[in-house]
Amino acid sequence: MNTLTKLALGLMGQLKPRPPVGTAATTIELPPPHRSGGMPLMEALQTRESRREFAPEALPEQTLSDLLWASAGINRPELGGRTAPSAMNSQEVQLYVALPQGLYRYESAAHALLLEVATDVRRVTGYQDFVDTAPLDLIYVADHGRMKLVPAAQREAYAFTAAGAMAQNVYLYCASAGLATVIRAWFDRHALSQAMHLEADQQLLLAQTVGAAKGDR
Numbered sequence: 022m023n024t025l026t027k028l029a030l031g032l033m034g035q036l037k038p039r040p041p042v043g044t045a046a047t048t049i050e051l052p053p054p055h056r057s058g059g060m061p062l063m064e065a066l067q068t069r070e071s072r073r074e075f076a077p078e079a080l081p082e083q084t085l086s087d088l089l090w091a092s093a094g095i096n097r098p099e100l101g102g103r104t105a106p107s108a109m110n111s112q113e114v115q116l117y118v119a120l121p122q123g124l125y126r127y128e129s130a131a132h133a134l135l136l137e138v139a140t141d142v143r144r145v146t147g148y149q150d151f152v153d154t155a156p157l158d159l160i161y162v163a164d165h166g167r168m169k170l171v172p173a174a175q176r177e178a179y180a181f182t183a184a185g186a187m188a189q190n191v192y193l194y195c196a197s198a199g200l201a202t203v204i205r206a207w208f209d210r211h212a213l214s215q216a217m218h219l220e221a222d223q224q225l226l227l228a229q230t231v232g233a234a235k236g237d238r
């Protein structure tokens with residue numbers, strides 16, 4: 022769906038998810054992530070960029086596993102520490118994954134995807150048309166219930182900062198794996214909150230599309 026249509030539907034409160042493609046499993050157990058190898062860090066930094074043309078094919082499960090672990094995975098099991106920092110280790114940013122068959126939440130401890138809503142919410146994750154057909158859109162959501170130790174006035178800023186760190190991990194993983202990605206803030210927050218069935222203390226932060234690159238730079 023093109024951007025103008027999405028803007029118009031959004032104004033009318035009619036920007037809605039599509040029916041799911043296929044049947045959504047309640048849980049997707051991910052294979053263990055590859056925690057070594059990949060492109061040298063300085064080359065990944067040299068290669069990092071935003072790209073906005075995506076092939077529609079689903080990412081292999083191992084790629085999905087590595088990508089989610091890079092963003093929000095546990096890298097120090099003894100501490101429950103993650104690959105990205107958070108203020109006072111609140112780990113308040115929840116990572117949602119919009120796939121054609123449904124909306125999932127990444128559960129770091131289990132390294133699995135848990136089904137939240139069995140609809141295709143990709144279209145609602147952004148005004149830009151590519152979000153509808155790219156194989157996955159990540160959505161970063163702050164759970165304010167996990168930030169009780171953070172002063173109230175700082176919570177939003179801290180959550181955006183933590184989401185930014187997670188998103189940069191995704192950028193670097195994508196650079197290393199030869200995938201395209203772009204972080205995004207331009208979406209209909211009301212429509213997406215509704216489509217995701219978010220609770221009152223959950224705040225939408227950012228979205229990020231990932232997929233194999235299509236076309237030239």
Ligand SMILES: Cc1cc2nc3c(=O)[nH]c(=O)nc-3n(C[C@H](O)[C@H](O)[C@H](O)COP(=O)(O)O)c2cc1C
Pocket residue numbers: 069070071072073149203204205206207208
């Ligand atoms: C907070 C934030 C919000 C952004 N929102 C969007 C967006 O909604 N749509 C989009 O296409 N790009 C978005 N971008 C990506 C920027 O346009 C992009 O990073 C910038 O043009 C620099 O390009 P580069 O990432 O290739 O260096 C956003 C970037 C940031 C940091």
